[in-house]
Amino acid sequence: MSEKKNNIFSTLSSMPAAIWSSVFRNNLPYTDLGRSKTSFNNFFLHIHPVKVHRHTLKPWFTMGLGLISLFLFLILVVTGVLLMFYYVPSTAQAYDRMLDLRGSVAFGVFLRNMHRWSAHGMVAAVFLHMCRVFFTGSYKKPREFNWVIGVILFLLTLFLSFTGYLLPWDQLAFWAITVGTAIAGYAPVVGEQMRFLLLGDTTVGQEALLRFYVLHVAVLPVVMVVLIAIHFWRIRKDGGLSRPEEADIVEPAAVGTVLATPAPAMAMATAAGGINVIEKKNYGIQGLVRGPFAKVGNVPDNSVFSYPNLLLAELFVFILTVLGVLLVSAFFNAPLEEAVNVLHPPNPAKAPWYFLGLQEMVSYSAFWGGVGIPAIEVLVLLLVPYFDRGQKGVGKWFAKERLLANTLFLTFVVVNIVLIIIGTFFRGQNWEFVSPF
Amino acid sequence: MKMRLSLAIASLAILGVHGFVFYQQFFHKWETYQNSYFDQARTLAKTDQEREALASRSPKIEQIIVTQFGSTRVDRCTTCHIGIDDPRFKENNQPYKAHPYTAELGDREINGKWERRHKFADIGCTVCHDGQGRGLQEFYAHGEDEFWTEPMLGYVVQENWRPEFKDKLKGKEFMQANCAQCHTDKDFKSTPLVNKGREVFVQQNCYGCHRIEGISNGTLGPDLSDVGKKWSLNYIHESIVDPRANSATSFMPKFNMTDEEVKALTIFLKSRRGFNYAETQLDRYRATLTKSPATSPESTEPGATTPAVADAKLGEQLVQQRACAACHKIGETDGGIAPDLSYEGLIKDSEWIVAHFKDPRALIPDSIMPTFTFSDGDFRSMAAYLGTLNKPPALNNPQEIYTNLCMRCHGDKGDGHGMIAIYLDPYPRDFTNAGFMNSKPEDRLISSIKNGVGGTSMPAWGKVLNDEQIKGVLGYINQNFTKEARTEIKPRKIPDQNPVAMSPDSVARGEGIYLQRCTGCHGRKADGKGANSLDILPRPRNLLNTAFVTQTNDRRLFESIMYGVQGTAMPPWIDYGLTTEDVGDLVNYIRSLNQGKKDAGLMTLLIRGH
Numbered sequence A: 001m002s003e004k005k006n007n008i009f010s011t012l013s014s015m016p017a018a019i020w021s022s023v024f025r026n027n028l029p030y031t032d033l034g035r036s037k038t039s040f041n042n043f044f045l046h047i048h049p050v051k052v053h054r055h056t057l058k059p060w061f062t063m064g065l066g067l068i069s070l071f072l073f074l075i076l077v078v079t080g081v082l083l084m085f086y087y088v089p090s091t092a093q094a095y096d097r098m099l100d101l102r103g104s105v106a107f108g109v110f111l112r113n114m115h116r117w118s119a120h121g122m123v124a125a126v127f128l129h130m131c132r133v134f135f136t137g138s139y140k141k142p143r144e145f146n147w148v149i150g151v152i153l154f155l156l157t158l159f160l161s162f163t164g165y166l167l168p169w170d171q172l173a174f175w176a177i178t179v180g181t182a183i184a185g186y187a188p189v190v191g192e193q194m195r196f197l198l199l200g201d202t203t204v205g206q207e208a209l210l211r212f213y214v215l216h217v218a219v220l221p222v223v224m225v226v227l228i229a230i231h232f233w234r235i236r237k238d239g240g241l242s243r244p245e246e247a248d249i250v251e252p253a254a255v256g257t258v259l260a261t262p263a264p265a266m267a268m269a270t271a272a273g274g275i276n277v278i279e280k281k282n283y284g285i286q287g288l289v290r291g292p293f294a295k296v297g298n299v300p301d302n303s304v305f306s307y308p309n310l311l312l313a314e315l316f317v318f319i320l321t322v323l324g325v326l327l328v329s330a331f332f333n334a335p336l337e338e339a340v341n342v343l344h345p346p347n348p349a350k351a352p353w354y355f356l357g358l359q360e361m362v363s364y365s366a367f368w369g370g371v372g373i374p375a376i377e378v379l380v381l382l383l384v385p386y387f388d389r390g391q392k393g394v395g396k397w398f399a400k401e402r403l404l405a406n407t408l409f410l411t412f413v414v415v416n417i418v419l420i421i422i423g424t425f426f427r428g429q430n431w432e433f434v435s436p437f
Numbered sequence B: 001m002k003m004r005l006s007l008a009i010a011s012l013a014i015l016g017v018h019g020f021v022f023y024q025q026f027f028h029k030w031e032t033y034q035n036s037y038f039d040q041a042r043t044l045a046k047t048d049q050e051r052e053a054l055a056s057r058s059p060k061i062e063q064i065i066v067t068q069f070g071s072t073r074v075d076r077c078t079t080c081h082i083g084i085d086d087p088r089f090k091e092n093n094q095p096y097k098a099h100p101y102t103a104e105l106g107d108r109e110i111n112g113k114w115e116r117r118h119k120f121a122d123i124g125c126t127v128c129h130d131g132q133g134r135g136l137q138e139f140y141a142h143g144e145d146e147f148w149t150e151p152m153l154g155y156v157v158q159e160n161w162r163p164e165f166k167d168k169l170k171g172k173e174f175m176q177a178n179c180a181q182c183h184t185d186k187d188f189k190s191t192p193l194v195n196k197g198r199e200v201f202v203q204q205n206c207y208g209c210h211r212i213e214g215i216s217n218g219t220l221g222p223d224l225s226d227v228g229k230k231w232s233l234n235y236i237h238e239s240i241v242d243p244r245a246n247s248a249t250s251f252m253p254k255f256n257m258t259d260e261e262v263k264a265l266t267i268f269l270k271s272r273r274g275f276n277y278a279e280t281q282l283d284r285y286r287a288t289l290t291k292s293p294a295t296s297p298e299s300t301e302p303g304a305t306t307p308a309v310a311d312a313k314l315g316e317q318l319v320q321q322r323a324c325a326a327c328h329k330i331g332e333t334d335g336g337i338a339p340d341l342s343y344e345g346l347i348k349d350s351e352w353i354v355a356h357f358k359d360p361r362a363l364i365p366d367s368i369m370p371t372f373t374f375s376d377g378d379f380r381s382m383a384a385y386l387g388t389l390n391k392p393p394a395l396n397n398p399q400e401i402y403t404n405l406c407m408r409c410h411g412d413k414g415d416g417h418g419m420i421a422i423y424l425d426p427y428p429r430d431f432t433n434a435g436f437m438n439s440k441p442e443d444r445l446i447s448s449i450k451n452g453v454g455g456t457s458m459p460a461w462g463k464v465l466n467d468e469q470i471k472g473v474l475g476y477i478n479q480n481f482t483k484e485a486r487t488e489i490k491p492r493k494i495p496d497q498n499p500v501a502m503s504p505d506s507v508a509r510g511e512g513i514y515l516q517r518c519t520g521c522h523g524r525k526a527d528g529k530g531a532n533s534l535d536i537l538p539r540p541r542n543l544l545n546t547a548f549v550t551q552t553n554d555r556r557l558f559e560s561i562m563y564g565v566q567g568t569a570m571p572p573w574i575d576y577g578l579t580t581e582d583v584g585d586l587v588n589y590i591r592s593l594n595q596g597k598k599d600a601g602l603m604t605l606l607i608r609g610h
Helices: A002-024 A032-041 A065-084 A094-103 A108-135 A144-166 A171-185 A191-199 A206-237 A252-258 A263-272 A306-331 A353-362 A366-387 A400-425 B002-026 B029-044 B048-055 B163-169 B172-182 B192-203 B233-241 B259-270 B281-290 B312-321 B350-358 B376-387 B398-410 B442-451 B467-482 B504-517 B546-551 B554-563 B580-593 B600-608
Strands: A051-053 A303-305 B064-066 B073-075 B108-110 B113-115
Touching: A032 A303, A032 A306, A051 A306, A065 A108, A065 A206, A065 A306, A094 A108, A108 A144, A108 A306, A108 A400, A108 B002, A144 A171, A144 A206, A144 A353, A144 A366, A171 A191, A171 A206, A171 A353, A171 A366, A191 A206, A303 A306, A306 B002, A353 A366, A353 A400, B029 B048, B163 B233, B163 B259, B172 B192, B172 B259, B192 B259, B233 B259, B312 B376, B350 B376, B350 B600, B398 B467, B442 B467, B504 B580, B546 B580, B554 B580
Parallel strands: none
Antiparallel strands: A051 A303, B064 B073, B108 B113
C-alpha cells in the first residue's frame, strides 16, 4: 500500500521532468556534446547543422537578408491567417470587410498594416537577398540550382504580393490589377489566354477576386513553403553558406590550445579528409555537410556550435525584423481608397510599386517593356550560374575576379530601381513626366 | 555579450510598440462618450429601476443593421451618439445631443410625447445623413476620409475639396437627395430642391446629352443614372460649374446657371443612385412591364402648351431657355461646339430644320446633335424663329467673309482645325493641303461653297453670298492657305454615267470587290470607320451618308475611285488593277447601300437639303 502510494508520489513528482525530457530529449546543454544533441534532437532546430562555420556568422556577409525574408514570410502567414477570419472574397462584401477591419475589429488596422508592410518588405528583402548572393558569387557550383530555386521564390513572392493586392477591392487594388494583368496580356500568342485564365473573365471582377484569393491564401503559400524547404535543405546539403577558400584555413587561435599544428598543414590535413584525430573531440556526428566538412567532425576547423551561436544570430535578426514591422505598422496605415468604380480609372492608374518598372517600360513599348525584356531578364537570371562557371571569387563581396559579372548585375539592379523610381514618383496624369518636388 | 544587450533592448522596444498598439486598440473615444452618457443619464434618472438598468450597462459597440434599403447597411453611429433617441438630451452638445423632433419630417406629438416618423431602429442613420456607418473613429465615420464618396451630407466639408465650393456645399438641404431615395414622387413637397433640380435638368437641356434612367435617353455624355452613388457632392458640383476640371477631354458647355440652380441640380443628381432605396428588383421589373423605359421629358415640363401656329416670338424664347447657344453660335453668343445659326433663315428652310430637330442623324449622319424631345409645336416655333435670322451679313472683303463665316470650322490658318472642328464629322477641309486643292477644278470648289456639301455641316453659302463674293473668298483661301499656283488639271478618261447597269449581279460583284479592297479604311459597314480610319486625315468618307452619296454624281465617284483623291489616303485604284467595269460595280454597290432606306419625303429633303 505504502509502496504504491510512494510510487504515485514519485511518478507525480518526476512527471514534469519526464515530460520535459520526452519533449526536449535532453536538458539545457552545458557541454559541446549537449549542444550538438540539442540541435540534433529538436525538430525545429534540426534544420540547423550542429556546427556552423564562423564565416557564415559574419553579420556583414549575409546581412541576414535571407532570414529577414523568411521571418517576413512567417509574419505574413500568421497575420494572413488572422485576416482570413474576417475576409470574404466577394465583390459585394470585400470592401465592407476592409471598413470593418479599420472600424471595429480589434487590432484590425494593425493586422492589415503588418500584413501590407511585411508583404512590401518581403519583396524588397528577397530582391536584396538575391543581390547579396550574386555580389558574393554564392551561386557557383554546387549551389547553381539553389540559385534557380531562389529566383523562382523571388517570382513567387512578387506573384503572392500581386494576388494579395486585389483583395481589399478598392480603387487602388482594382486598377493596379487591371494594369498588371493588362501587361500580362501583351505576351504574344498566349498573352490573352493567360490573362483570361488569371481573371476568369475579360475584366477584373468577381471571378478574378476569387481566383486571386485562392491563389493568395492556398496555392501560392503552399508552393512557397515547399520551395523554401528545398531551398534550406539544399543549403545544408551544399555545405552551408558559401565562403572564400581562405576562410577554411584554421588559425591556431581558433582551435585553441588543443592544436599545435601550423595552420597550412592543418588545412592540408582537412582537405585530405582528416587524418589527424584530436583526442578530446572523440564524439561522432553523422554527416553534416559535403565538401571538406562532410565528415565525422573530428578535425579542427573554423566552425562553432550552432547552439547557441547561430540561434542567437537568428534570434537577433528575428527580433529586428519584428521590431521593424511593428514600428512601421504602428505609424503608417495601409492605404484604403474608395470602393471599386469600374467606370472611373484613376489617372494615372498605377500597378503595385514593384511592377512600376515594368509599367514604365510598357509606356515605351507594350511588347518589349511588358513581356520581352522581363522574360529575357528572368531567363538570364535563371541561367546565370550556368553561364558564369568560374570558381574564383566565391564568398567575397565584390570580388576582383568577378568584376565583369558584378558590374553587369549592378547595372541590371540600378536600371530596374531607377525605372521603378521614375514610375513611382515621376509619372503623373497620362503618364507624363512630373517632378515630385 | 554586446549582442545579448542589443537583443534585450530590441525586445523592450517591441514591448513598447505593443503597449502603444494595445492602448490604441482598447482605449476608444466612444467608450469615454458612453461612460459620460451613463453618468449624465444616472443623474437624470427618476426611478431606482432606471438607475439600476444604467448601472448594469457597460460601454459596447452599438449598431443598427438595416436590411431594407438595397444592400445591407451597418450603422454604428449610435456608438458615440448614444443619446440620439433620448429626449432628455436635446440641449446637450454633440455627440450626446438627441435628434430633434420635427413636424416637417412627420414626427407627431401624442399626449405630450413625441413619436418619430422615421424610427432609427428601422432605418438607421446613414440612409438620411450619409457618412460611413461602419466607422468608429470620427474621421472615418463622418466621411472626412478623402476616399469616401458619401461624407455626411451638408455638414462635413472635406479638407481636400476645392476651397471655393466648401461654403456652397454646406447646409441641411443637401439631405433632400437622400429623402428622394424613398420619396420618389416628382412633387414630394419636402424635397423642393430635388424637384427643382429635376426641372433644371430638363430646362437646361441636360437630358439631351445625358441618360438618367426613367427620365432621359441622351447618349452624348456620361450616363447619370447612378451618379449620386459614385461621386461626392463636391465632384458633381465641380463637374457642373467647370466641366473640364475633372475630365480634360469633356466638351460639355459651361451653362449659365445661378448658384441656386446649380445647388438644386447637384442635389437632384446626388439623388440619382441607380436603385432607389425603396425600390426592389421586382419593383423595377414590374415598372418595365407597365411603361416605356423613358418617359418623355415634355410631360414633366411646366406649362408646356402646344401653340396651334408657329410663333417666332415663342420660338426665340424657347431657343434662349433651352440654351441652344451653349453649343451653337447665334449672333453674339457662341457656345463653341456646334455650327453657326446666325444666318440659318437664309440657309435652311423650316421644313428641313424641323426634320433635323426630330432626328438630326437622319439628315447629317455623323452629327453629335442630341435628339431633343420637345413638342411638335415647340419645334415649329423654334424653326420659325430661326427662319427670322435671314439678314445677310454686311461683309466687304474676302478676308471678312472668311473670318466671319469660314474660320469657325476651317480655322484661322485654314488647316481645318477651327474652333468647332473636333465636333464635326466629316472634319472640315484642310485648305493648306495643296495636293487636294489643286487636283480639283475650280468649278467643283466653287460648287462646294455655293451649294454646300450634302450630309455634312458645310452649308450652301450661295444663299448668303453672291457669286462674286464666293470667287473672292476662294481666291483668298488660295492665296493665303493653299499658297500654290493652280496648275492645269490633266484631262482624264472618266465616264460621265456609270456604264454598268444597276443589277443585283453587279451589286453582288461590287460588294465582293468592296470587301477585298475597301474595308480596311471605309469599314465593313461602309460607315467610314475601318480599322485604319483613325490613322488617316482626312478621314475616309462615310459611304452610308445618303445625302452625300446621292448628291455626288457618277463622274465624281468614278474619278475618286479610279484616280484616287490627291492629298488624301485614297489611292488610284486603276493602278491596283481595277477596271472601269469593276469601278462601275463598286459604284452600284455604294449606291445600293443608300437606296430604299429612307422614306420619300426625307429623300427629297436630303437632296434639296443643304
